[in-house]
Amino acid sequence: MTTNLLDYDLEGLVAFCEQLGEKRFRATQLFRWIHQKGASDFEQMTDLAKSLREKLKTSACIQGPKVVSRHESTDGTIKWLFDVGAGDVIETVFIPEADRGTLCISSQAGCAVGCRFCSTGHQGFSRNLTTGEIVSQLWFAEHFLREHLARKNRQDRVISNVVMMGMGEPLQNYAQLLPALKVMLDDHAYGLSRRRVTVSTSGVVPMMDRLGKDCPVALAVSLHAPNDALRDNLVPLNKKYPIEELLEACTRYQAAAPRDFITFEYCMLDGVNDQPEHARQLVSLMQTHAARGLSCKFNLIPFNPFPASGLKRSEMQQVAAFAKILMDAGIVTTIRKTRGDDIDAACGQLAGDVQDRTSVDRRMAAQRQGMLGGIKVVVLKGLSQ
Ligand code: SF4
Structure with missing residues (x-):
């Protein structure tokens, strides 16, 4: 061995x-x-x-991940599916932008939190990834992309940011996550600054405090609702760590954080959490906590629909109106661009399909023809680097 x-x-x-x-x-x-x-x-x-x-x-x-497939979007987004054994697959996504290249990494096969709007959550939890399985997603993507760009005579730095926003709740796999973060930050390895590595959590309060002491990288919190009744329903972990406790933990974290704000993610769900009243509740909530020292930024995320969710994406007009209420109250708010829509780059969508044999068979048939709804799909079955 x-x-x-x-x-x-x-x-x-x-x-x-x-x-x-x-x-x-x-x-x-x-x-x-x-x-x-x-x-x-x-x-x-x-x-x-x-x-x-x-x-x-x-x-x-030095055992890298086993690649099941690579999917390239017309917008440059690349998504890999990696086989981590026993029928489990995980996803890693590279998102190129003009001024940065972001790699979105998975921390678990499946997820136990079970957020209603998340395809990974619907698949349930299989297991924690090892440190090597977390790091190897960066190791593989960095060197793959370097070669890829070298062939195009480009010299720019490939991966400038890492976000732990793929499959899984990273703070429920803390023991394996911590050494992986240290590798990302180490000058002898990837040398990423703490500002450029983000851990996204649904709100595992005790582990947020641990992370703040052990390795305070940038923090993103999946909020998705302005009150406990709604958040209990969308993010079941809220029953254990309700919004007040979560925001107090965010304020404590901010003291050590590399940025002077915490990012709050808010997935916009049609008719569920996207009404003006929800925006006004958020403003009130954030103003209360601002008075106690919390600085925030909001990122409104268009929902990527999948059939089992029974949820719909908010209309763009609704998202814009919601953003305006936050911004009028002085809250910095961005609306996330959707990326890789044509390759189901929303977290968990492709992995869910791989576990659904019917869907896999359909996809494989399409892949044999080399195209999938106009999308080029590269299948690298069983290849490992
Ligand atoms: S959104 Fe994140 S925490 Fe919630 S189920 Fe999906 S992977 Fe888990």
Whole structure:
């Protein structure tokens, strides 16, 4: 049984190398080879002593994710499905924009929180991802995209931001998440600043406090409702950690956060949480907490419909009217652009399809013809890097 070195942050790798009788600086060299150069073969690591390379070959491996498929949207969004064994698949999405490239990473196979508007939530929880499975999504995408862009003669930095907003509730997988965040931030690996790594949570209050002490990266909170009655229904975790407790935790977090505001995500659901009255309740809620020191920014998200939800996307006019009420009250508000609509890039949609055999068969038939509703789909079954 060999150890997958993607499971380690630098301190973990130092401890592993010490067991092999190697010094700290060797671990740093190895760490750079893995994360900065994307090496997966110890023979590539020519500045490591041959004796160390031999030891590594027998005791360790660098095992990236198994790619099920890659879907490229006409807007440049790329979505990968990765096989993590036992029938579970996870999703990773790259979203290019003019001034940044954002990678959206999964933290669990499925999710136990069960938000009503979320396709992943409808699939239920399967298991926590390991640190290596979290990190390997970045490792794979970074080196894939570098090659991809090199072929197009582009030199720009590929992934400038990471958001833990894929499948799963990251703060319900804290032990595996923390070393993964450390790898993202480490200058010997990806060197991302804390402002550019965002953990998105549905509100696991005790772990928000832990994150604020251990590794205060940027925080996004999935709010989605202005009162407990509605939020209990949309985000069941609210019954355990209601809005007041959640906002107090946000205020505590802000003291350590790398940005001077907390981002609140609000998925706009037609006739459910998108009425002017809801916006006015939000304003009142935020004004109360602003007086206690909380600064916020709102991100209104168009809902990506999926049949089992029974919910509909709010009309754009409704979203704009909602945003205006918040902005008139001085709350910074953005409306998220939908990206990758043509490849079902909404969290959990493709993975849900993979678990639905009927749908898979239909998709595979379409893929054999090379096209899916005008979308190019690249199937890389069983390929691992
Ligand atoms: S929105 Fe996030 S926390 Fe809620 S069910 Fe989906 S993955 Fe889980």
